[in-house]
Amino acid sequence: MNLPVTVVATLAWRNLWRNYRRTLIMLITIALGVWSMIFMTALMRGMVDEIVRNGLETLPGEVQIHAPDYRRDPSIVNSMAMPSGALLAALAEPPVIGWSGRVRVPAVISSERDSRGVTLLGVDPVAESNLGSAPDNIIEGRFLEGVDDKGVVIGASLARRLETKLGKRIVIMSQDPENNVADRGARIVGIYKARLPSTEDIFVYSGRSVIQKMLKIEGEVSEIAVTADDYRAVLDWYPAIASAAGPDVEVLPWTELDTYLSTMLRVQDGFALVFMVVIFLALSFGLVNTLVMAVFERVREIGLMQALGMRPGLILAQILLESLYLLFVGLGIGNITAYLSIKSLESGIDISGVAEGMEMMNMSPVLYPALEFSDMLMSTGVVICLGLLASLLPAWKASQLDPVKALAKN
Amino acid sequence: MNVTAVLAWRNLWRHKRRTWLTVGAMVFCNVLLVFLISLQLGSYQMMIENTVSAFTGHIQVQDSDFNDEQKIRQIVPEVIELARQVRASLGVETVAARGIAFALASSEERSFGIQLTGVQPEFERQVSTFPGLISEGRYLDDPQAQEIVIGAILARNLKVTVGDELTFLGSGLDGSFAAGVARIVGIVETGFAEADRAVAEVPLAWFQEVFAMGSAGHSVVVSLPNLEVVDASVVQLRELLAADSQFADAGLAVLDWDALLPGLRQAIQSDMASAWFMYGVLVVLVAFSVLNTQLMSVLERTREFGVMLALGTRPGRLAKLVGLETFVMSCLGLVIGVILGGLLSVYLSYAGFYYPGMEEMAAKFNLPDRMYPEVSVLSLLWGPMIVFAGAMLAAIYPALRLFSLEPVAAMRAVQ
Numbered sequence: 001m002n003l004p005v006t007v008v009a010t011l012a013w014r015n016l017w018r019n020y021r022r023t024l025i026m027l028i029t030i031a032l033g034v035w036s037m038i039f040m041t042a043l044m045r046g047m048v049d050e051i052v053r054n055g056l057e058t059l060p061g062e063v064q065i066h067a068p069d070y071r072r073d074p075s076i077v078n079s080m081a082m083p084s085g086a087l088l089a090a091l092a093e094p095p096v097i098g099w100s101g102r103v104r105v106p107a108v109i110s111s112e113r114d115s116r117g118v119t120l121l122g123v124d125p126v127a128e129s130n131l132g133s134a135p136d137n138i139i140e141g142r143f144l145e146g147v148d149d150k151g152v153v154i155g156a157s158l159a160r161r162l163e164t165k166l167g168k169r170i171v172i173m174s175q176d177p178e179n180n181v182a183d184r185g186a187r188i189v190g191i192y193k194a195r196l197p198s199t200e201d202i203f204v205y206s207g208r209s210v211i212q213k214m215l216k217i218e219g220e221v222s223e224i225a226v227t228a229d230d231y232r233a234v235l236d237w238y239p240a241i242a243s244a245a246g247p248d249v250e251v252l253p254w255t256e257l258d259t260y261l262s263t264m265l266r267v268q269d270g271f272a273l274v275f276m277v278v279i280f281l282a283l284s285f286g287l288v289n290t291l292v293m294a295v296f297e298r299v300r301e302i303g304l305m306q307a308l309g310m311r312p313g314l315i316l317a318q319i320l321l322e323s324l325y326l327l328f329v330g331l332g333i334g335n336i337t338a339y340l341s342i343k344s345l346e347s348g349i350d351i352s353g354v355a356e357g358m359e360m361m362n363m364s365p366v367l368y369p370a371l372e373f374s375d376m377l378m379s380t381g382v383v384i385c386l387g388l389l390a391s392l393l394p395a396w397k398a399s400q401l402d403p404v405k406a407l408a409k410n
Numbered sequence: 411m412n413v414t415a416v417l418a419w420r421n422l423w424r425h426k427r428r429t430w431l432t433v434g435a436m437v438f439c440n441v442l443l444v445f446l447i448s449l450q451l452g453s454y455q456m457m458i459e460n461t462v463s464a465f466t467g468h469i470q471v472q473d474s475d476f477n478d479e480q481k482i483r484q485i486v487p488e489v490i491e492l493a494r495q496v497r498a499s500l501g502v503e504t505v506a507a508r509g510i511a512f513a514l515a516s517s518e519e520r521s522f523g524i525q526l527t528g529v530q531p532e533f534e535r536q537v538s539t540f541p542g543l544i545s546e547g548r549y550l551d552d553p554q555a556q557e558i559v560i561g562a563i564l565a566r567n568l569k570v571t572v573g574d575e576l577t578f579l580g581s582g583l584d585g586s587f588a589a590g591v592a593r594i595v596g597i598v599e600t601g602f603a604e605a606d607r608a609v610a611e612v613p614l615a616w617f618q619e620v621f622a623m624g625s626a627g628h629s630v631v632v633s634l635p636n637l638e639v640v641d642a643s644v645v646q647l648r649e650l651l652a653a654d655s656q657f658a659d660a661g662l663a664v665l666d667w668d669a670l671l672p673g674l675r676q677a678i679q680s681d682m683a684s685a686w687f688m689y690g691v692l693v694v695l696v697a698f699s700v701l702n703t704q705l706m707s708v709l710e711r712t713r714e715f716g717v718m719l720a721l722g723t724r725p726g727r728l729a730k731l732v733g734l735e736t737f738v739m740s741c742l743g744l745v746i747g748v749i750l751g752g753l754l755s756v757y758l759s760y761a762g763f764y765y766p767g768m769e770e771m772a773a774k775f776n777l778p779d780r781m782y783p784e785v786s787v788l789s790l791l792w793g794p795m796i797v798f799a800g801a802m803l804a805a806i807y808p809a810l811r812l813f814s815l816e817p818v819a820a821m822r823a824v825q
Binding site for chain 1: 425427428431432434435438439442479480481482512514518519520521522523524525566567569580581684687688691692694695696698699701702703705706709710765
């Protein structure tokens with residue numbers, strides 16, 4: 001007898017519903033497991049995404065160009081010329097969507113009341129906003145108006161510590177390449193709030209030309225930050241920038257500028273897989289149990305089928321199909337509920353109760369779960385592969401039953 | 411032994427494989443929970459201890475606004491005297507006075523704005539790990555000397571090394587211009603970039619002189635033998651401050667590590683929250699597994715239960731039987747799980763646990779690159795007890811079905 005595949009498939013499907021309670025419980029279990037795999041991974045991905053994004057916002061950019069010694073010694077003497085020629089052309093090519101040449105030096109800022117050490121940024125406000133690193137929340141006053149803007153923009157937390165406010169004068173002190181103290185008075189024209197309060201304490205913005213003049217480095221900058229707005233793709237386009245920039249400067253992608261962030265991303269990918277496998281293992285006990293029982297209560301029936309000439313291969317296929325049906329339906333429900341629950345949380349989960357701990361990990365107090373298609377695929381892959389593997393043993397046992405003994409069994 | 415117990419035991423082994431698979435699910439989950447919870451508790455403990463012992467200490471006495479604003483005028487009067495009293499009151503030597511001020515530090519080539527800390531060299535060694543991490547030169551020893559130790563990255567940025575001089579400019583407590591020169595006697599290398607960029611310590615007496623502090627400082631740092639005594643010590647210190655007229659009206663606050671480093675506990679809590687999500691899922695999955703098994707075992711015995719009911723057994727007794735079966739199964743899962751999980755955790759608490767890529771994450775939280783699980787009654791039983799409870803809950807539905815069983819219909823039921 002040569003049963004067509006469709007008959008086996010129908011048999012397997014019907015068998016599944018002979019004990020509908022057991023099947024339903026198993027389906028709920030699989031669906032719950034799959035849901036938790038995808039949901040948890042989306043949460044973690046959202047978290048890591050946020051950490052990387054915030055990190056890149058303060059870095060800023062996905063690629064930075066520096067004078068060779070700047071990163072080791074972030075001082076004014078390690079400046080370089082603004083881009084020109086081939087590099088300038090390369091920076092205008094897609095996928096680059098924005099770049100900014102910035103003066104970035106350590107400085108001391110003093111109000112009438114107090115002084116603090118800060119990082120002074122001489123920027124071009126237009127380029128900075130293309131780069132996405134201009135403070136997006138100015139709570140008082142305005143951001144800079146051009147490279148010649150003589151005013152400074154400081155963070156709200158720094159303003160508090162300096163006991164100063166909008167419109168007041170402060171003094172900025174740094175040093176020029178000859179190691180002389182360079183200082184100038186400036187008026188606070190804007191106060192910004194950052195996502196992370198620690199940023200507010202560090203960065204002080206002023207017009208680039210004004211700072212270049214003060215530091216006597218006309219036409220030079222400390223860093224050039226470049227963005228293409230997709231941090232995962234950076235390795236594809238950064239070599240073009242690097243070759244255009246030439247050997248006299250150091251061009252690095254964010255993965256090397258901030259090794260903590262890139263490690264984080266790697267560890268997270270590994271962890272998602274570990275998490276899925278662990279959840280599946282917890283599931284697999286129930287799955288194997290269900291199949292063992294399904295085989296056990298049908299021993300006579302299987303014996304009869306064998307006696308009538310059904311080949312062991314088909315019996316194996318039938319049990320495996322039953323397991324596959326279970327897995328697929330469970331996966332379907334799990335994926336749909338995961339998709340729906342993540343979509344409904346897309347506007348963010350408020351976790352401000354632990355905001356300061358989040359800051360320690362470079363995160364903001366709202367968590368946005370990030371659903372990635374690849375995670376859904378990965379969980380499906382894990383469940384199907386390991387599921388079939390786990391079902392092999394009971395299915396194999398069923399196919400190896402001795403018809404005579406099986407039929408005689410009570 | 412009573413009949414129900416014997417019945418329950420024998421029933422369990424009618425389907426050996428099914429029982430073991432269900433117990434296996436519980437054991438798997440329990441081993442995992444014991445391991446993960448011990449690892450978590452161990453790393454939290456270490457995270458707190460390492461962060462606290464680096465510089466902050468378990469408790470600090472400060473002006474009540476100093477922690478938020480760090481202004482030079484938010485002082486602790488008679489700081490050395492207060493430190494002495496705290497030492498006497500708590501009966502520990504690990505108490506040090508500090509002064510903190512912002513200054514512009516200049517070497518021959520470079521200038522940087524830094525936070526300068528005035529310390530008592532002989533006591534600072536006991537409250538902070540930095541003095542022990544000198545990579546070059548020595549730590550401060552003379553409380554009066556014009557000497558400084560700085561972090562390795564700061565030294566690199568300033569282009570200085572041991573023996574060079576640093577000039578400080580800042581403003582004193584009275585608003586006067588403060589200036590001083592100190593010789594670098596040591597470089598601190600902690601391995602944590604943030605600390606290596608920031609550490610700058612000078613002797614307290616000299617600090618007080620340069621910044622016109624008189625006998626005042628900014629904090630008294632207390633390091634304690636363990637976290638458990640922190641709360642009691644805080645209370646004791648508050649009483650000490652209230653009792654002394656000199657300090658009672660100075661607006662001082664006693665802050666524990668949690669108040670000094672609010673991010674730390676929250677980082678732990680957010681980590682806990684995501685971990686508990688995973689534990690919750692595991693427990694529910696195991697509970698479903700138990701539910702499935704018990705429901706099956708009830709359904710396949712419908713006829714048998716019908717006979718027992720017809721013979722006069724009350725449904726309550728049958729429910730008790732099913733409950734007892736689940737109980738025995740859960741106990742097996744609990745005992746085996748705790749033993750295996752405990753062995754694994756105990757082994758790793760000596761050998762250490764490592765996950766690739768972990769060291770960089772760990773460094774961010776002042777952790778070493780190997781984790782050592784903490785094995786305690788709590789970490790051993792917490793997870794497994796919840797699995798146990800979940801399994802018992804799962805048995806409720808199958809057991810309840812017994813009450814709606816009609817003996818005659820049940821006896822006729824097809825298998």
